[in-house]
Amino acid sequence: MDLRELLMNELNPILDPTIINMAPSQFIAEYGGNLSKVGIVAKPPSGRVYYNSSTAPKDPVYGNFLNEFVKISSDIFDVYAVVNTLLDNYMAMDSKYASVKSGGENSTTHICPSEITINYLTKILEEIAQYQIKGVILAGNTFINRNYCFCDNCKAEFSQISGVPSSFDFNRIKIDSELQSKWKIWRADKLSNMVTTLVEHLKEVNNKLEVYSEIYLEPAVNYTENMELDYGQSIELLSRVTKILFNIHPWTPILPELNSREYTKLISSITGIESFKRGEVKPALLYFNVTEDEELNMIKSISSKISAEAIYTYNGYLMEYNQLRENHINL
Numbered sequence: 079m080d081l082r083e084l085l086m087n088e089l090n091p092i093l094d095p096t097i098i099n100m101a102p103s104q105f106i107a108e109y110g111g112n113l114s115k116v117g118i119v120a121k122p123p124s125g126r127v128y129y130n131s132s133t134a135p136k137d138p139v140y141g142n143f144l145n146e147f148v149k150i151s152s153d154i155f156d157v158y159a160v161v162n163t164l165l166d167n168y169m170a171m172d173s174k175y176a177s178v179k180s181g182g183e184n185s186t187t188h189i190c191p192s193e194i195t196i197n198y199l200t201k202i203l204e205e206i207a208q209y210q211i212k213g214v215i216l217a218g219n220t221f222i223n224r225n226y227c228f229c230d231n232c233k234a235e236f237s238q239i240s241g242v243p244s245s246f247d248f249n250r251i252k253i254d255s256e257l258q259s260k261w262k263i264w265r266a267d268k269l270s271n272m273v274t275t276l277v278e279h280l281k282e283v284n285n286k287l288e289v290y291s292e293i294y295l296e297p298a299v300n301y302t303e304n305m306e307l308d309y310g311q312s313i314e315l316l317s318r319v320t321k322i323l324f325n326i327h328p329w330t331p332i333l334p335e336l337n338s339r340e341y342t343k344l345i346s347s348i349t350g351i352e353s354f355k356r357g358e359v360k361p362a363l364l365y366f367n368v369t370e371d372e373e374l375n376m377i378k379s380i381s382s383k384i385s386a387e388a389i390y391t392y393n394g395y396l397m398e399y400n401q402l403r404e405n406h407i408n409l
């Protein structure tokens with residue numbers, strides 16, 4: 079959809095330079111008048127960053143996008159740096175970092191929330207926190223699906239706390255409900271501990287930063303019902319350390335019709351959460367790509383129903399979207 083129309087409807091763009099294909103000055107000249115908040119991708123799924131990093135590899139074309147954008151704009155709009163954490167194709171090529179599927183196959187897209195990963199991400203976030211930004215959106219901090227992560231470290235750790243021999247795979251977990259609930263808790267803790275550490279390091283550099291965790295609200299896993307089992311994301315744990323950005327229907331990009339059963343399920347999966355029920359904190363929403371008016375109206379309706387504080391959109395899909403989609407809905 080035309081970006082100007084989205085801006086007029088108070089949707090906030092998240093800019094990935096490879097999707098918008100414009101220099102910062104060009105973008106600001108064209109759309110700046112309608113902007114108030116903007117997300118700038120600092121670390122995309124490719125793992126090749128869009129800022130001047132001495133830790134991560136730089137994107138060969140857009141390696142200075144964030145620096146250039148904030149230089150022009152940081153006193154005009156609120157800039158949020160979007161950082162993909164575990165979704166990192168570059169680091170996934172290194173088997174020390176790669177997340178591993180049950181049965182032993184290395185992921186080509188995701189890394190494991192292990193100690194070396196946390197150290198790597200910490201350095202990156204310390205660099206990003208130096209920029210004149212309002213906040214950071216931690217994106218892609220999730221397991222791919224319930225078949226991850228079975229790397230040697232994860233297996234050894236879980237074997238130690240559960241007593242199951244370290245040669246186990248997901249088939250062993252699936253048949254034992256007690257083991258499965260231990261597994262769910264352990265994974266959710268592992269992920270939220272990673273996020274907690276990252277937030278601590280961000281705040282050490284700049285304690286005013288607002289930090290968001292992206293959470294997938296995906297119908298293929300029944301929204302919050304299997305969110306922990308599949309993605310390892312616990313809203314309760316994550317909302318203690320960050321604000322929440324719900325990515326609505328990320329891998330099933332068709333929104334339910336107004337007041338349909340699916341719509342009610344989607345809304346109640348958010349309004350049923352304790353911390354949002356009390357209305358003390360308001361979540362923000364993300365929808366990857368708004369293609370037509372009907373979708374725009376649906377997203378706005380969901381937003382007003384749950385009193386969201388802001389809506390973001392990439393106005394496009396992530397690189398390699400189809401592969402990510404297949405993996406995340408476990409086809």
Ligand SMILES: [Zn+2]
Pocket residue numbers: 177178190191192227228229230231232233
């Ligand atoms: Zn692992």
